[in-house]
Structure formats: C-alpha cells, structure tokens
Amino acid sequence: MSDRTSTTEETLRSAVAAARLAPSIFNTQPWRWQIRDNTLELRADRSRQLAATDPDGRMLMISCGVALHHVRVALAAEGHQALVDTLPDAEDPDLVARITLAGAAAPAGARLREAIARRHTDRRPFADTPVSEAFVDQLRTSSETYGVYVAELARDSMVRFQVTAARAGELDEGDPARQAELLEWTHRPTGSGDGVPPATAVPATPRKIPLRTFFPDGAEGLLPGPGHDGGARYLVLWTTDDEPSDWLATGQAMSLALLETTASGLAASPMTDVIEVPASRMLLHRLLDNLGHAQVALRVGVPVAGEAAPETPRRAVAEMITEK
Ligand SMILES: Cc1cc2nc3c(=O)[nH]c(=O)nc-3n(C[C@H](O)[C@H](O)[C@H](O)COP(=O)(O)O)c2cc1C
Structure with missing residues (x-):
C-alpha cells in the first residue's frame, strides 16, 4: 500500500469513527461502511432494522442520514472536499451514499465537529429559560x-x-x-x-x-x-x-x-x-x-445546570466496516 493510499484510508476511517457517535433509533446503529480507494460507501444494515417499530425503514434511513452528515462534518473539519452521491443505485436501495474525496479544501465547521463527541440525547426535563x-x-x-x-x-x-x-x-x-x-x-x-x-x-x-x-x-x-x-x-x-x-x-x-x-x-x-x-x-x-x-x-x-447527559455505548469501528 502506498503512503498516499494509507493516508486516504486513515482519513476515511477517522470519519467513520466520528459517525460511530451518531444517534440512531434505539441506538441500533443500522449502518455499514466500506472503503474503496478514495470512496466511502454507506449501506443500510437491514439486520438492525426494527421490524415491528419501523417496518418501512423510515427511522433506519433517518439514522443513516444522521451518520452520513456526521461523516461530512468530520471530513470538512479536516479540510477534505467530499462529493456525496445519495441513493446512487436504484437497483441497490440499501446503498445509501457514496462519499468521494475530491481534494483539499479550507477546514470548515470546527464547532460542529467538536460537538459530535459532546452531543448526547438528554431526556431530562429542560429549564424554564426559553430557547430563542x-x-x-x-x-x-x-x-x-x-x-x-x-x-x-x-x-x-x-x-x-x-x-x-x-x-x-x-x-x-x-x-x-x-x-x-x-x-x-x-x-x-x-x-x-x-x-x-x-x-x-x-x-x-x-x-x-x-x-x-x-x-x-x-x-x-x-x-x-x-x-x-x-x-x-x-x-x-x-x-x-x-x-x-x-x-x-x-x-x-x-x-x-x-x-x-x-x-x-x-x-x-x-x-x-x-x-x-x-x-x-x-x-x-x-x-x-x-x-x-x-x-x-x-x-x-436549555439544560438545567448539573451533570452532562450520560453517554450511550457504541460498537467498535471495525465492526461497522466491511473489509474488502
Ligand atoms: C431517528 C431517531 C429516532 C429517535 N427516537 C427517539 C425517541 O422517540 N425517544 C427518545 O427518547 N430518543 C429517541 N432517539 C434517540 C436515541 O435513542 C439515541 O440517539 C440513542 O439511544 C443513542 O444515544 P445518544 O443520542 O445519547 O448518543 C432517536 C434517535 C434517532 C436518530
């Protein structure tokens, strides 16, 4: 593997690591990733679909969309331009997106990138202070x-x-x-x-x-x-x-x-x-x-001052990546 290939692979793996923290319905994490050269493919993992709660796969697809956006945020913050093709193959509806690295760009969206690890669902009642x-x-x-x-x-x-x-x-x-x-x-x-x-x-x-x-x-x-x-x-x-x-x-x-x-x-x-x-x-x-x-x-x-909302577990990155 050339140095350039390994750097590209590391970039895409690190974006997948950010997407791993994405919220999903019942924390099912219904996605799989595959790296092919400078392209990352996102697939719906139907084995993780909630058959009774989500028979149409609406919540599964919304969860995949959240993960896709997390990848985009991670790549943009690292200064990578990414071309995103969503649902690119009508014959293969579980291929959710193809993300292709297309050169360098000015790093953008550090505030959103930084929020990825800090974001947790907070089910506690919020304060009386209004949201603007x-x-x-x-x-x-x-x-x-x-x-x-x-x-x-x-x-x-x-x-x-x-x-x-x-x-x-x-x-x-x-x-x-x-x-x-x-x-x-x-x-x-x-x-x-x-x-x-x-x-x-x-x-x-x-x-x-x-x-x-x-x-x-x-x-x-x-x-x-x-x-x-x-x-x-x-x-x-x-x-x-x-x-x-x-x-x-x-x-x-x-x-x-x-x-x-x-x-x-x-x-x-x-x-x-x-x-x-x-x-x-x-x-x-x-x-x-x-x-x-x-x-x-x-x-x-507005959260009531106190402890941060608790973290929820995630699977390892390796479990979410389909190796070539
Ligand atoms: C599409 C979708 C639907 C969700 N629906 C609910 C819900 O109805 N009630 C709820 O309390 N949390 C809901 N969640 C939050 C998930 O349970 C939560 O993201 C998951 O358990 C992981 O926890 P985290 O967000 O703290 O990382 C939903 C999340 C997603 C992405």
Whole structure:
C-alpha cells in the first residue's frame, strides 16, 4: 500500500469513527461502511432494522442520514472536499451514499465537529429559560439546505400534542411486538455496544409533553432533576414527499440541528413514537395543518445546570466496516 493510499484510508476511517457517535433509533446503529480507494460507501444494515417499530425503514434511513452528515462534518473539519452521491443505485436501495474525496479544501465547521463527541440525547426535563426565536430560525434555515422544513408546535397546540404523544405511548405499549422489540434493545447483552441503557432514561415526571417509556418496569436510572420543560420548544422536521430520499435528507437535517443545538449550549431529545405509530402520525399531521410529511419531532431546550447527559455505548469501528 502506498503512503498516499494509507493516508486516504486513515482519513476515511477517522470519519467513520466520528459517525460511530451518531444517534440512531434505539441506538441500533443500522449502518455499514466500506472503503474503496478514495470512496466511502454507506449501506443500510437491514439486520438492525426494527421490524415491528419501523417496518418501512423510515427511522433506519433517518439514522443513516444522521451518520452520513456526521461523516461530512468530520471530513470538512479536516479540510477534505467530499462529493456525496445519495441513493446512487436504484437497483441497490440499501446503498445509501457514496462519499468521494475530491481534494483539499479550507477546514470548515470546527464547532460542529467538536460537538459530535459532546452531543448526547438528554431526556431530562429542560429549564424554564426559553430557547430563542433566533435559534429556531437558524435551524429552519440550516434544515432547508437539505430540503427539510421545520414546523414549530405552537403554544396553543400543546394540549393536542400532549394527547397525540400520550396516544402514541398507549398504542406503543399495547402492541406486544413493539414491546418485545423495546425490551430487546433496552436489555442488550454486556459488551454489545448498542441499545438504550437504563442510565440514559428518566422516569415519568411532571412535564409538558410525555416522552417515550423505555422501561415500563420502572428501571430508569437517570434522575429527572428540577426542570419541567417550561422553556422547551417542540420542532417537527417535515418534507414535501415521503420517500427514502426524504428520510435520508431528514437524517442529515436532524444531525445538523442536533450538532447546532449542542454547539449552542442547548440540549435535545428526539421524540419519534408520535411518528412511528401511524394513528399518532395522522394526528400530528392534522396538528400541523396537513403540512407535508412529519418525519421527526425534537424537544429542544436549555439544560438545567448539573451533570452532562450520560453517554450511550457504541460498537467498535471495525465492526461497522466491511473489509474488502
Ligand atoms: C431517528 C431517531 C429516532 C429517535 N427516537 C427517539 C425517541 O422517540 N425517544 C427518545 O427518547 N430518543 C429517541 N432517539 C434517540 C436515541 O435513542 C439515541 O440517539 C440513542 O439511544 C443513542 O444515544 P445518544 O443520542 O445519547 O448518543 C432517536 C434517535 C434517532 C436518530
């Protein structure tokens, strides 16, 4: 292997190491990477798809989009120009993206790169301090670069959103196949490097909108703290169509929104049971005046001062790379 080849390979491996920290549905990390010369291929790993919770693969594809965006951020910060071809082969729909190194560029986006390791889903209630309008506008603009729109659930929609979230919870909890899947991904074997551990989940607590129940047996290990989500804002990322390419774009916009959130000293937790459960997705759709297709809801807020949100495990980079 020439020096140039090994440097290219190291660059791409280090970008995969950054993408390893990407958030994913139930921390399933449903992706595989393959390095071919100066190209990195991202594939959906269907063996990690949630068959009952995510039968269409929407959340899988959104998660792959988040990982793809993390790779782009890592390469840009290191001064690499990357050409990205998404869903390049209609005959091979699991080939999510081909990323080709195309020479040097001025390093960009150090703040987002730095946020990758610091970002964690924070399920604790946020403070009463409001998130600024300017910040929401910034997320609106950045999402639109991916063709993804941000709608905010207005104050006067909160009661109906609360009902929608509660209904999603009931339907989810009443579905044995979904509950079996939840149990599987919240009780992973030691060393699996994936799944949602009890230490990252908070018990039910007084807050504006209920979050997904990860541990119906009450095994949550994270103290909720004194917040009540008073200043939290609820944002919905939506697209005009509802194809895998829209899900992928949503994932990229979601990654950008989450990294911007962390870089700005704010915190977030995705809320997607309202989207995964078809009846709640319909309710949400109506709540948004039938705007396009809701893909992801995000609770964004000012964290209550205290300990940083806990880290969640990840698989080793070597387990995510298919060797030639
Ligand atoms: C597409 C997607 C959907 C998610 N849905 C939820 C959700 O409904 N509720 C929740 O608390 N977390 C949700 N998450 C957060 C994941 O559970 C979390 O990213 C994962 O456990 C890894 O933890 P980390 O974000 O702290 O690294 C979602 C993440 C993604 C990417």
